[in-house]
Amino acid sequence: MNRLLKHLSMVVISTFMMVSMLSHAASLPDFTELVDEAxxxxxxxxxxxxxTTKTANQNGQQFGPNSEELNEFFKHFFGQQPFGQQAPQQGQRSSLGSGFIxxxxxxxxxxxxxxDGADVIHVRLSDRREYLAELVGTDPRTDxxxxxxxxxxxxxxxxxxSDKLKPGQWVLAIGSPFGFDYTVTAGIxxxxxxxxPSDSYVPFIQTDVAINPGNSGGPLFNLDGEVIGINSQIYTRxxxxMGVSFAIPSKVAxxxxxxxxxxxxxxxxWLxxxxxxxxxxxxxxxxxDRSNGALISRVLPDSPAEKAGLKPGDIIMMFNGENIEHSGELPYVVGQLKAGDKVDAKVYRDGKEQTINVSLDERPSDPKVLAQSQQDQNRLGMIVGEVPADMAKEFDIEGGVVIEQIIGGTAARNGLQQGxxxxxxxxxxxxxxxxxxxxxxxxxxGRSVPMRVIRQGYPMFIPFKIIE
Structure with missing residues (x-):
């Protein structure tokens, strides 16, 4: 009787495990139809x-653009390259990636x-047809x-x-990692x-889909077979x-x-x-009540923000109807608008919210460079801004400017630091x-002048000298 009970127990347990495994397998998606269609x-x-690669002489010295006069001297009088130097060598560099029609x-x-930098671009289809591609245009900011x-x-x-995408949803990538064409990988x-940090205009989709060199530019699909992202970056050491991949949302693309x-x-x-x-x-x-919004640490001169009356210390809570929870969301929201658009910015200032109307301009080629050039004219090798209200309150500072970035040797040589x-x-x-x-x-x-600096609340004078 006991043996019979044991046998029945084993049968029940085995049956339960099989049903559980079948149920689990049934819950996993089958990508075969999606892959066939996509x-x-x-x-x-x-x-x-x-x-073009530089060459070296027998002593290992490099001959490049700086030795142009020497090269011309040898070629004019001797009809040859300088002793021990060969002519610059040309070679071919190739790259591999993915894309979609x-x-x-x-x-x-x-x-x-x-x-980027390609002289010739080849596009090969799944049926092995190959075409030379014309480059219509690029946008390095979104890659x-x-x-x-x-x-x-x-x-x-x-x-x-891509706006409907949620964490936990299944996604699938098709690409050519390491040159292995039409490799399929899946994840969530x-x-x-x-x-x-390097891409303020892209709210990336993070996945655990296996992406490697060669997958770049390939599509990221949802279970409906729709492209909801373009695989672009991986985090790796x-x-x-290493389990972390990033894709550009299809809406942005x-x-x-x-x-x-x-x-x-x-x-x-541009704001x-x-x-x-x-x-x-x-x-x-x-x-x-809580930490949210984008705190303005500096308003650039002659910018739409300055013209609208935005000030350092303002916290942008909403822009063009979009809630701003983190500062990184603001550049993307602004970047989706066009020059000439008039939008409302809800800001928190002096303990209360107010709405400021902003008329946006065309984004300069590089606002950071513009800001740097305006400040770099002072030859001090730094970018400075107004002192944030919390810093002024904490260290009891009236007026002054805070060093936001050290950009040249002058400031560094004189011992100045960011902050x-x-x-x-x-x-x-x-x-x-x-x-x-x-x-x-x-x-x-070439002559030292006194500079009073407050560093972490401690004031001091330092001799400051510009050497050009």
Missing amino acids: SPAVVNISTEQTI ISHDGYVLTNNHVI LALLKIDAEDLPIVKMGD VSATGRNL SGGF MSVADQLKNEGKVSRA GVLIQDVSNDLAESFGL DVITMLNGKRVEGVSDFTATAKDIPN
């Missing part, structure tokens, strides 16, 4: 680039870094490029709405709206996949592709502020950025 519109992209007449979307091949009636991908969405196709370039609006996150301590110091507050220069009190810039213009070269 693969024909995924392409392999390879490039060729001619590079977005129109029946041959428009292909990929990453900018896949084709996107639009290509055109001379073909008709091509298969295309279905584009999806780990997070959305990721802001990376080894050069290979198609907006860029449309502008490149119709106008040949991408235009973005003209430097911003930072609102920490818990900052939120408390400003009187906010130092300058309250006096060459015997004159510094009330703000305009005072600092005006005073700095009169500093003579």
Whole structure:
């Protein structure tokens, strides 16, 4: 009887385990149909680039552009290169990536870094047809490029709405990692709206899909077979996949592709502020219930923000109807608008909210460079801004400017650091950025002048000398 009971128990347990395994297997998605339908519109992209390498003489000295006069001397009088030097060598550099077809007449979307600097771009389809591609346009800020091949009636991908994507959803990538064409990898969405330091205009989709070199520019699909992202970056310490991948949302990609196709370039609006996150301590110091919004640390001169009356210390809570929870969200929201757009900015100032109307301008080629050049004219090798209200309150500072970035050797040589507050220069009190810039213009070269600096609450004078 006991043996029978044991046998029945084993049968029940085995049956339960089999049902559980079958149930688990049934809950996993089957990607075969998706891959069959989507693969024909995924392409392999390879490039060729001619590079010129410098050569060295027998002592290992490099001969490059700086030795042009010496080269001309030897060639003119002796008809040869300098002793021990060979002519610069030309070679071919190739790169490999992925892409996908977005129109029946041959428009292909990929990453900018896949084709950057290429002399020749090859696009190969799944049926092994190969075409030379024309570069329609690029947008390095979002790392996107639009290509055109001379073909008709091509298969295309279905584009999806990346705004509907949620963490935990299944996604699938098709690409050419390490040159292995049409490799399929799958995973889930780990997070959305990721802001990376190098890409302030892209709210990346983070996934755990295995992405490696060669996957760049390839599509990321949802379970409906729609492209909801373009695989672009990985986080790695080894050069290979480590479980963290980033894709450009399809909404961003198609907006860029449309502008490149119709106008040949991408235009973005510009606000003209430097911003930072609102920490818990900052939120408390400003009187906010919680940490949210984008804190303005500096308003750039002659910018839309300055014209609208925005000030350092303002916290942007909402922009053009979009809530701003983190500072990294603001550049993306602004970047989706166009020059001339008039929008409302809800800001928190002096303990209460108010709405300020802003008329946006065309984004300069590089606002950071503009800001740097305006401040760099003072020859001090630093970018300065107004002292944030919380810092002024904490260290009891009146006026002054805070060093936001060390950009040259002069400031570094004199021992200045990011975060130092300058309250006096060459015997004159510094009330703000305009005072600092005006005073700095009169500093003579090669002679030390006194500078009063507050570092972490401790004031001190240092001798400051400009050597050019």
